[in-house]
Amino acid sequence: MPHSAGNHGHVLSISAADLNSAVDITNDIAGSAGHSHDVTFTAAMLASLEAGNMVNATSTTTLAHNHAISELCT
Secondary structure, X not given: OEEEOOOOOOEEEOOHHHHOOOOXXXXXOOOOOOOOOEEEEOHXXXXXXXXXXXXXEEOOOEOOEOOEEXXXXX
């Protein structure tokens, strides 16, 4: 499920298979931004997403900034 992180080309994609993960999943949201950030979703966060809830996360810091991520599966 592609979703724009809303900041200069970063893109978050979480696969349907990841929603059932029993372990934490880390995604790179580089997209077309020209630099990378990682975002980690815990197994509990992924289960919450699968249940239809919004979850919030913060990316790693790169080039002196990070990104607040709000994700909702529809």
